[in-house]
Structure formats: structure tokens, C-alpha cells
Amino acid sequence: MTPASSEGVIVKGIGGFYYVSVDGVIHSCKARGLFRKQELTPAVGDRVRLDIRADGESVITEILPRKNFFVRPPVANIDQFILVVALARPEPNLLLIDRFLVMAEYQMTDIVICFNKIDLAEDSQIEELRQIYDPLYPTVFVNGLSGEGFSGLRDYLKNHQSALAGPSGAGKSTLLNRLIGRPVAEVGKVAKRTGRGRHTTRHVELFPVGSGFLYDTPGFTSFDILEADEAELAVLFPEMEALLGACQYDNCRHLEEPGCAVHKAVNAGNINASRYVSYRQMIEEIREKRKY
Ligand SMILES: Nc1nc2c(ncn2[C@@H]2O[C@H](COP(=O)(O)OP(=O)(O)O)[C@@H](O)[C@H]2O)c(=O)[nH]1
Ligand SMILES: [Mg+2]
Ligand SMILES: [Zn+2]
Numbered sequence: 001m002t003p004a005s006s007e008g009v010i011v012k013g014i015g016g017f018y019y020v021s022v023d024g025v026i027h028s029c030k031a032r033g034l035f036r037k038q039e040l041t042p043a044v045g046d047r048v049r050l051d052i053r054a055d056g057e058s059v060i061t062e063i064l065p066r067k068n069f070f071v072r073p074p075v076a077n078i079d080q081f082i083l084v085v086a087l088a089r090p091e092p093n094l095l096l097i098d099r100f101l102v103m104a105e106y107q108m109t110d111i112v113i114c115f116n117k118i119d120l121a122e123d124s125q126i127e128e129l130r131q132i133y134d135p136l137y138p139t140v141f142v143n144g145l146s147g148e149g150f151s152g153l154r155d156y157l158k159n160h161q162s163a164l165a166g167p168s169g170a171g172k173s174t175l176l177n178r179l180i181g182r183p184v185a186e187v188g189k190v191a192k193r194t195g196r197g198r199h200t201t202r203h204v205e206l207f208p209v210g211s212g213f214l215y216d217t218p219g220f221t222s223f224d225i226l227e228a229d230e231a232e233l234a235v236l237f238p239e240m241e242a243l244l245g246a247c248q249y250d251n252c253r254h255l256e257e258p259g260c261a262v263h264k265a266v267n268a269g270n271i272n273a274s275r276y277v278s279y280r281q282m283i284e285e286i287r288e289k290r291k292y
Helices: 094-106 121-134 152-159 172-180 230-238 261-267 273-290
Strands: 004-014 015-024 025-031 047-052 058-064 080-086 110-116 137-143 162-163 206-207 210-214
Touching: 015 047, 025 047, 025 121, 047 080, 080 094, 080 152, 080 172, 094 110, 094 230, 094 273, 110 121, 110 172, 121 137, 121 230, 152 172, 152 273, 162 172, 172 206, 172 210, 230 273, 261 273
Parallel strands: 025 058, 080 110, 080 162, 110 137, 162 210
Antiparallel strands: 004 015, 004 047, 015 025, 047 058, 206 210
16 A cells, blocks of 8 residues: 655644644654655644554655744744734833844744733733734734633734744743643743753744644743844835835935935824834844844
């Protein structure tokens, strides 16, 4: 009997074995030697072709082209980031939020902003954040402890391979556990967690959530370097991208140049001032980095 060739997604990899989900059924597979020669290691999130064998020794025969790949943790094909931001403890930092958004834009993923800890927020604070981010990205407001707002969040997970990102203490592990339905991630204490994250070598897994998948990554708490260059940065701000080509100078960086459409939009209140402050800060960082 010839093995049936199917397509699936790698949800877990342990000790040379890969677990591939084909329409919800998990097949344990080996990878063909071929990949090693190509220096291509199958990763969680990879869409693959496999020969399903009745004896349980199914074989991955091909890794389909990746949309993206992340080194730490090593996962492929994140097509949506859920940026988790606490409304308090820790206080939201707009520059940090914008930095995450720019990084996700750079990876060309879909983006949802999930504001967590609504139990700790004032209405006025929620209103302020809505004014900045509602016109730009889908936003949801949730309580990770009670589950309030989760049906909206689950809607966004449909048909996506999503990963949670956001600062330490924002509630990523809490959300992950609630979405997956059991404690897969350790919930930490806000105060104790400093930047020096523990590098436990826990494996990464992709869990089915509704009709989508969720990576149980310990969370992208930061993206190490912004690789975008100065000219690219405005494209990663959707409200600025919309104005591309409208400035007097083709190479306008939207700083002090005359005839700048972005400047005009900021002054007219059509681009939020805080977003523009973040943009300028990031331009400075990119210029600073280039010096070395
Ligand atoms: N008050 C409140 N606390 C929350 C909420 N969600 C998470 N927490 C707490 O925030 C702290 C950090 O949560 P954790 O999930 O470890 O955040 P992570 O670092 O992003 O993974 C924990 O003490 C959680 O119990 C929430 O909606 N409201
Ligand atoms: Mg965590
Ligand atoms: Zn300009």
C-alpha cells in the first residue's frame, strides 16, 4: 500500500520526532534526511507535506514555504500577533506598545491589541487608548482573571496561527492558559520579573484554539533589534503609510522638512501625537544604531 500524502502543521517537536496535525488528527513523524542537507530544520508552525503510514512511522517529505521564522523561540509562520498590554501593573508605555506594533508590521503579520486587566483601569484611560489605537488596529479589552471580553478575543484567533507578545507582567501566560483551557504556562509575579528572563528550554507547542492555533511561546517580551531602516519606518506606521507620496520631498523622513504631509496630519489631529512621538524616537534609535 502506498502511503497517503497529506498536508498538515507541526504542532510539537521533541527528540527528532515531530507531531503534525492534519485536520485535527495528530501524526507522529520523522523528518526526511534531506532537510539536514539543506540545513533546514522543521519548526513548530511549519506547514508540511507528509506521508502518513499506518505503522505510525509517518514521514515529513516537504516543508512548505515559510511566511516568517523566529529564532528565539524557534517557530515558523506566525501570522498574527496578539499584543498584550496591561492597563495597569505595569502601566502601559506607549512607546513600548508602538515598538511592538512596528516589529509585528515588519514581520507582516496581522495584529490585534489586547488590553488586559480592565478591572484595574479607569474608563477615561480606556477611552484615551481607544482614541489612539481603535482607528489603527483591532482592539479588545479583557480581564484575564475573570474571562471578561474573551469571546471577542477568541473571534480574532479564528483561522490564524497566533502568538502572544507584550511586556513582562502584561498577562500573557494568564491569557494563554485561559484560551488553551489548561495551565501550560507559568503565571509570574509582576514585581519580581526583571528584564533578565529565565531561559528555560521548555519546548514550544502549537495548540488548537477554535478554528485557529495558538503558540504557547513563553511570550515575545521584546524583539531584540529593529531591523527596519530609516526610510522603511514610516511604512510600518499604517497612518503614515496612507500618506506616502504626499510629502513635498520623496525622501522626506517626516521630521522638519517643509511640505511634509505627515507633519500636517499631526497638526490637524489626524495622526495621533503620541504615535508621532514614538515614530521620532524610533528614527533616533535607528540613527544611533547606525553609528556603530
Ligand atoms: N488584576 C488583574 N491581574 C491580572 C490579570 N491578568 C493577569 N493578571 C496578573 O498579572 C500578573 C502577571 O501575569 P502573567 O500572566 O504572568 O504575565 P506575563 O508576564 O505577561 O506572562 C499575575 O500576577 C496575574 O495573576 C487581570 O486581568 N487583572
Ligand atoms: Mg509569562
Ligand atoms: Zn513627510
